[in-house]
Amino acid sequence: MRELLTAGRRPVREILIANEMDQSDIVDDIIELAADQHVPIRPVSRRKLDEESHTEASQGVVARANELPEASFTDLCRSGLDGAAPFLVALDGVTDPGNLGALLRTAEGAGVSGVILPKHRAVHVTPTVTKTAAGAIEYVPMTLVGGLPTAITQMRDAGIWVVGLDASADTVLFDLPIAGEAVCLVVGAEGRGLSRLVRQRCDLVVSIPLLGHLGSLNVSVSAAIGCYEIVRRRA
Numbered sequence: 642m643r644e645l646l647t648a649g650r651r652p653v654r655e656i657l658i659a660n661e662m663d664q665s666d667i668v669d670d671i672i673e674l675a676a677d678q679h680v681p682i683r684p685v686s687r688r689k690l691d692e693e694s695h696t697e698a699s700q701g702v703v704a705r706a707n708e709l710p711e712a713s714f715t716d717l718c719r720s721g722l723d724g725a726a727p728f729l730v731a732l733d734g735v736t737d738p739g740n741l742g743a744l745l746r747t748a749e750g751a752g753v754s755g756v757i758l759p760k761h762r763a764v765h766v767t768p769t770v771t772k773t774a775a776g777a778i779e780y781v782p783m784t785l786v787g788g789l790p791t792a793i794t795q796m797r798d799a800g801i802w803v804v805g806l807d808a809s810a811d812t813v814l815f816d817l818p819i820a821g822e823a824v825c826l827v828v829g830a831e832g833r834g835l836s837r838l839v840r841q842r843c844d845l846v847v848s849i850p851l852l853g854h855l856g857s858l859n860v861s862v863s864a865a866i867g868c869y870e871i872v873r874r875r876a
Contacts, residue, residue, distance in 0.1 A: 687701075
């Protein structure tokens with residue numbers, strides 16, 4: 642909520658606060674920020690708040706804001722943050738909103754310059770994604786593409802290394818042959834991993850070594866490990 646009021650990417654039109662909401666430092670902070678920006682605050686019942694937030698875990702405060710601006714795929718391929726080479730993450734068929742939210746939070750912390758989401762058969766920004774991302778959606782540019790395989794081809798043509806992350810790959814993530822190049826990390830769907838065509842279009846497909854008995858990691862955890870390995874190498 643604080644990020645929504647301070648990031649400046651989209652105007653906040655109204656703040657709803659539950660009537661029976663206990664006072665706390667974070668709520669006082671939100672009220673103060675709203676007052677500074679002349680955003681109206683409206684007390685409502687807890688039931689009304691849950692209806693407006695489309696969740697039963699709104700924590701007592703909901704903001705009405707304009708839609709998130711969609712980033713240009715072409716622009717994301719051209720430049721990264723602060724003049725650095727692009728650092729992108731693409732999602733191949735991820736459908737769980739909790740995973741997308743956690744992934745966006747990691748992407749923001751790792752300095753990812755853009756996230757690429759397929760228009761079809763994939764989760765987009767929902768109330769659950771927004772809550773799980775803990776403010777990251779206000780900072781991480783996102784773009785929708787009609788087909789991820791085509792987008793991968795376009796990224797490769799633009800000089801971006803496209804690295805797929807898949808548990809079945811023979812090459813290990815920690816052997817990535819990249820340094821400061823433009824790069825896009827592609828993570829697959831829960832369960833099935835990368836789709837066949839996406840896997841074929843990647844420059845390289847790598848896996849995370851697993852030393853225990855389980856055969857895979859949660860997709861958001863895998864993405865976090867992949868992102869920070871790229872951060873380490875680019876540094």
